[in-house]
Amino acid sequence: MTTEDRRERIVAAADRLFYGRGIGQVGMDAVRDESGVSLKSIYREFPSKEDLVLAVLAHRHAMWTDGVDRAVARTTDPRERLLAVYDFLAEWFSERDFRGCGFINAFGELGAASQRVAEAVREHKASFQRHVDRLVAEAGGPASLGPQLAILAEGAQTTAAISGNAEAAESAREAARTLIESAL
Amino acid sequence: MTTEDRRERIVAAADRLFYGRGIGQVGMDAVRDESGVSLKSIYREFPSKEDLVLAVLAHRHAMWTDGVDRAVARTTDPRERLLAVYDFLAEWFSERDFRGCGFINAFGELGAASQRVAEAVREHKASFQRHVDRLVAEAGGPASLGPQLAILAEGAQTTAAISGNAEAAESAREAARTLIESAL
DNA sequence: CCGCCGGGAGAACGGAAGTTCTCTCGGCGG
DNA sequence: CCGCCGAGAGAACTTCCGTTCTCCCGGCGG
Numbered sequence: 001m002t003t004e005d006r007r008e009r010i011v012a013a014a015d016r017l018f019y020g021r022g023i024g025q026v027g028m029d030a031v032r033d034e035s036g037v038s039l040k041s042i043y044r045e046f047p048s049k050e051d052l053v054l055a056v057l058a059h060r061h062a063m064w065t066d067g068v069d070r071a072v073a074r075t076t077d078p079r080e081r082l083l084a085v086y087d088f089l090a091e092w093f094s095e096r097d098f099r100g101c102g103f104i105n106a107f108g109e110l111g112a113a114s115q116r117v118a119e120a121v122r123e124h125k126a127s128f129q130r131h132v133d134r135l136v137a138e139a140g141g142p143a144s145l146g147p148q149l150a151i152l153a154e155g156a157q158t159t160a161a162i163s164g165n166a167e168a169a170e171s172a173r174e175a176a177r178t179l180i181e182s183a184l
Numbered sequence: 185m186t187t188e189d190r191r192e193r194i195v196a197a198a199d200r201l202f203y204g205r206g207i208g209q210v211g212m213d214a215v216r217d218e219s220g221v222s223l224k225s226i227y228r229e230f231p232s233k234e235d236l237v238l239a240v241l242a243h244r245h246a247m248w249t250d251g252v253d254r255a256v257a258r259t260t261d262p263r264e265r266l267l268a269v270y271d272f273l274a275e276w277f278s279e280r281d282f283r284g285c286g287f288i289n290a291f292g293e294l295g296a297a298s299q300r301v302a303e304a305v306r307e308h309k310a311s312f313q314r315h316v317d318r319l320v321a322e323a324g325g326p327a328s329l330g331p332q333l334a335i336l337a338e339g340a341q342t343t344a345a346i347s348g349n350a351e352a353a354e355s356a357r358e359a360a361r362t363l364i365e366s367a368l
Numbered sequence: 369c370c371g372c373c374g375g376g377a378g379a380a381c382g383g384a385a386g387t388t389c390t391c392t393c394g395g396c397g398g
Numbered sequence: 399c400c401g402c403c404g405a406g407a408g409a410a411c412t413t414c415c416g417t418t419c420t421c422c423c424g425g426c427g428g
Contacts, residue, residue: 024208105292148359155339175332
């Protein structure tokens with residue numbers, strides 16, 4: 001097993017555990033058991049749990065960005081591309097182990113204690129906002145529309161996580177459609 | 185000092201600490217120091233930390249509900265009453281120690297570990313949804329509008345918390361206005 | 369065949385935190 | 399005045415967990 005393999009295994013295992021149970025509820029022992037990599041090797045790759053958390057967030061960011069990109073790429077119509085974001089959310093929400101946005105969860109838990117985590121979360125959200133802004137610009141919408149659409153996406157995530165109703169994505173999509181039509 | 189006094193002091197202190205730092209980052213010793221009530225008395229009122237967390241959430245729920253009610257009561261025009269929700273958010277976001285929705289934070293941290301906490305958060309959000317639905321009904325809006333407006337409020341909270349820009353409330357309010365006008 | 373070394377298993381260490389216990393004091397009823 | 403009880407101060411106990419260490423094996427170069 002190569003070093004890269006090990007790194008990926010560790011991050012994938014930690015992601016599953018952190019996301020599923022909450023970061024503070026997961027000990028490094030659990031990461032070892034889930035990944036099959038010894039504590040010694042884990043600590044060689046990630047000098048502290050915080051470093052592992054940051055790696056997990058980076059991994060999640062890549063996955064999320066990929067997912068949105070793929071959904072958006074399914075069409076070329078600028079308006080449909082904007083709405084595709086909510087289609088992606090709908091798919092995500094209906095996954096069996098959906099538990100809200102991992103970044104928001106991490107922020108609520110560690111944002112006050114770890115500046116690095118807080119910064120990673122901020123950057124993730126800023127990146128999403130930039131993406132939405134770009135799609136809005138391509139659709140010829142006003143700059144004020146970007147924040148509104150991003151807020152809808154955020155709200156859908158927490159609503160779906162807490163009340164467990166995946167239809168939040170439909171409501172958000174509907175609202176987005178209204179906002180877009182009213183702005184164009 | 186009466187028993188009620190003590191209970192309130194404990195809950196108020198715990199609320200400040202839990203909300204400001206995250207629940208897991210606050211020890212019972214810190215609650216003792218902040219409240220000035222001995223551990224023995226704290227544990228007489230609240231048999232476990234989880235019980236204290238639930239009391240804090242109940243307290244927060246009452247505060248939040250009061251705040252929304254007061255903002256809504258400032259006007260009688262049904263449409264303005266709906267928008268007043270976002271005015272309340274704007275005030276809240278600009279408070280110095282705003283750190284997002286305490287319920288969402290608690291849910292991300294403990295939702296998977298504590299069913300009681302998860303249930304309290306769900307009930308809080310459901311209660312807010314009912315409130316919004318009622319306001320929508322009074323304004324003569326369609327049932328589909330309630331969830332959309334609630335999602336906007338949720339999204340504004342996490343957006344404001346993470347990116348630290350209180351203007352999220354303005355964006356949400358703007359979006360809400362558009363949705364309302366388009367639905368009536 | 370032999371030694372080296374990367375990695376796993378798991379014990380060990382140190383600190384933090386939830387919970388309980390002991391001791392003490394001050395007020396209040398008899 | 400005396401004893402009792404509620405409450406605070408703070409130590410003690412236990413468990414958990416982040417982190418490190420020790421021991422051992424198995425493969426790989428000489």
